Amino acid sequence: xxxxxxxxxxxxxxxxxxxxxxxxxxxxxxxxxxxxxxxxxxxxxxxxxxxxxxxxxxxxxxxxxxxxxxxxxxxxxxxxxxxxxxxxxxxxxxxxxxxxxxxxxxxxxxxxxxxxxxxxxxxxxxxxxxxxxxxxxxxxxxxxxxxxxxxxxxxxxxxxxxxxxxxxxxxxxxxxxxxxxxxxxxxxxxxxxxxxxxxxxxxxxxxxxxxxxxxxxxxx
Amino acid sequence: xxxxxxxxxxxxxxxxxxxxxxxxxxxxxxxxxxxxxxxxxxxxxxxxxxxxxxxxxxxxxxxxxxxxxxxxxxxxxxxxxxxxxxxxxxxxxxxxxxxxxxxxxxxxxxxxxxxxxxxxxxxxxxxxxxxxxxxxxxxxxxxxxxxxxxxxxxxxxxxxxxxxxxxxxxxxxxxxxxxxxxxxxxxxxxxxxxxxxxxxxxxxxxxxxxxxxxxxxxxx
DNA sequence: CCTCGTAATATGAGTGCATCATAATACCTA
DNA sequence: TAGGTATTATGATGCACTCATATTACGAGG
Numbered sequence: 324x325x326x327x328x329x330x331x332x333x334x335x336x337x338x339x340x341x342x343x344x345x346x347x348x349x350x351x352x353x354x355x356x357x358x359x360x361x362x363x364x365x366x367x368x369x370x371x372x373x374x375x376x377x378x379x380x381x382x383x384x385x386x387x388x389x390x391x392x393x394x395x396x397x398x399x400x401x402x403x404x405x406x407x408x409x410x411x412x413x414x415x416x417x418x419x420x421x422x423x424x425x426x427x428x429x430x431x432x433x434x435x436x437x438x439x440x441x442x443x444x445x446x447x448x449x450x451x452x453x454x455x456x457x458x459x460x461x462x463x464x465x466x467x468x469x470x471x472x473x474x475x476x477x478x479x480x481x482x483x484x485x486x487x488x489x490x491x492x493x494x495x496x497x498x499x500x501x502x503x504x505x506x507x508x509x510x511x512x513x514x515x516x517x518x519x520x521x522x523x524x525x526x527x528x529x530x531x532x533x534x535x536x537x538x539x540x541x542x543x
Numbered sequence: 544x545x546x547x548x549x550x551x552x553x554x555x556x557x558x559x560x561x562x563x564x565x566x567x568x569x570x571x572x573x574x575x576x577x578x579x580x581x582x583x584x585x586x587x588x589x590x591x592x593x594x595x596x597x598x599x600x601x602x603x604x605x606x607x608x609x610x611x612x613x614x615x616x617x618x619x620x621x622x623x624x625x626x627x628x629x630x631x632x633x634x635x636x637x638x639x640x641x642x643x644x645x646x647x648x649x650x651x652x653x654x655x656x657x658x659x660x661x662x663x664x665x666x667x668x669x670x671x672x673x674x675x676x677x678x679x680x681x682x683x684x685x686x687x688x689x690x691x692x693x694x695x696x697x698x699x700x701x702x703x704x705x706x707x708x709x710x711x712x713x714x715x716x717x718x719x720x721x722x723x724x725x726x727x728x729x730x731x732x733x734x735x736x737x738x739x740x741x742x743x744x745x746x747x748x749x750x751x752x753x754x755x756x757x758x759x760x761x762x763x
Numbered sequence: 764c765c766t767c768g769t770a771a772t773a774t775g776a777g778t779g780c781a782t783c784a785t786a787a788t789a790c791c792t793a
Numbered sequence: 794t795a796g797g798t799a800t801t802a803t804g805a806t807g808c809a810c811t812c813a814t815a816t817t818a819c820g821a822g823g
Binding site for chain 1: 808809810811
């Protein structure tokens with residue numbers, strides 16, 4: 324509603340009488356931009372919803388979508404769902420942060436995390452520490468050859484701030500194993516060098532152990 | 544295709560001539576179970592696809608869905624998409640993980656985090672460590688009276704696993720400050736006692752310092 | 764001033780995937 | 794063989810589109 328009136332104003336406002344067709348074109352481009360933004364931050368909008376938001380007819384919206392190569396709402400929805408679903412799936416059921424490559428159970432492994440704007444603190448543009456932590460923690464957990472693995476202790480150091488867009492490669496290695504306790508050393512680097520280092524102490528629990536009964540706490 | 548033949552066999556196989564209607568019912572329940580599983584691991588399946596997979600007519604599939612309260616494929620797709628979308632959202636907009644209550648800048652503070660199923664490892668039902676870490680880290684950062692704060696070091700221990708639904712109360716205190724370095728001690732407890740303990744070393748940077756130029760790395 | 768072209772709208776046919784209500788048929792078993 | 798449940802079918806309807814083809818509005822250029 325608000326968007327509609329704003330754009331309508333833009334469109335019908337007699338001020339700024341841009342010469343020739345460029346004025347018209349301008350307003351359409353403006354609408355295109357707005358449309359893209361609206362769809363970006365709510366991909367589920369249906370054509371008619373968009374139409375009323377933009378204050379134009381549904382046909383215009385369709386033409387605009389066509390011009391901009393934006394698929395219909397069902398398709399958009401499907402894409403969102405599929406993307407998530409596939410990442411979630413391919414990463415051994417979403418539980419892992421980052422993409423596992425080359426894991427040798429009980430030995431060592433590598434995981435890659437593409438950082439995005441979503442992961443940053445807005446003010447600083449720096450990737451939040453817990454994503455980096457989660458990548459390493461996830462990898463460490465993946466190394467332990469057991470169904471139920473909990474993290475007990477971690478000793479971590481952030482060496483350098485990471486900006487959105489950097490690709491983080493985390494290597495981890497089991498350096499000690501005693502009973503059901505594993506000590507994993509993980510280091511994460513970006514193109515520009517080492518970024519993070521962490522030592523994790525993990526425990527594998529057999530189902531019989533029962534998570535609730537774990538004396539020495541630990542967390543998933 | 545494979546599923547179809549398998550189920551069809553089950554359905555038409557003259558062996559196991561279960562007495563009375565129970566035989567028929569059994570196969571339907573079997574189909575229901577299969578249907579649920581199929582949909583679970585591919586929510587995008589359309590009725591007719593399911594029909595051919597199960598080797599029954601499309602009508603049967605619809606009846607089954609109705610009986611099981613499973614929405615149609617578009618709805619399912621939308622749900623998947625929405626869920627992902629909203630999680631991405633909530634992590635993005637929440638610079639702070641957990642709700643801040645009672646923060647005294649530079650001194651101490653408390654944060655509350657209601658844990659949910661989303662935060663758990665499916666297998667164990669235990670809340671993932673990085674949420675707990677993030678809560679404490681966020682609180683620690685909030686205590687530092689500066690626009691730009693980065694975490695450099697953390698020494699953490701997970702005392703006890705946390706189940707979804709537990710409300711986590713994290714208390715943090717600045718225990719040392721030297722120049723732009725802060726040392727914060729955080730402890731998290733649930734109704735059932737202490738859950739987590741962490742010592743964080745944070746650095747506040749004035750904008751002039753420039754995040755990129757930070758020699759001793761640190762991360763947001 | 765009027766015409767021409769572009770942008771915006773409209774109309775109508777057709778599609779995919781569904782719902783809902785109401786038959787019709789198959790098949791088991793009592 | 795009759796009855797009842799499970800399955801399949803039919804037809805009407807809905808939503809959110811696509812695609813092709815008008816029609817209308819309007820701002821310049823000749």
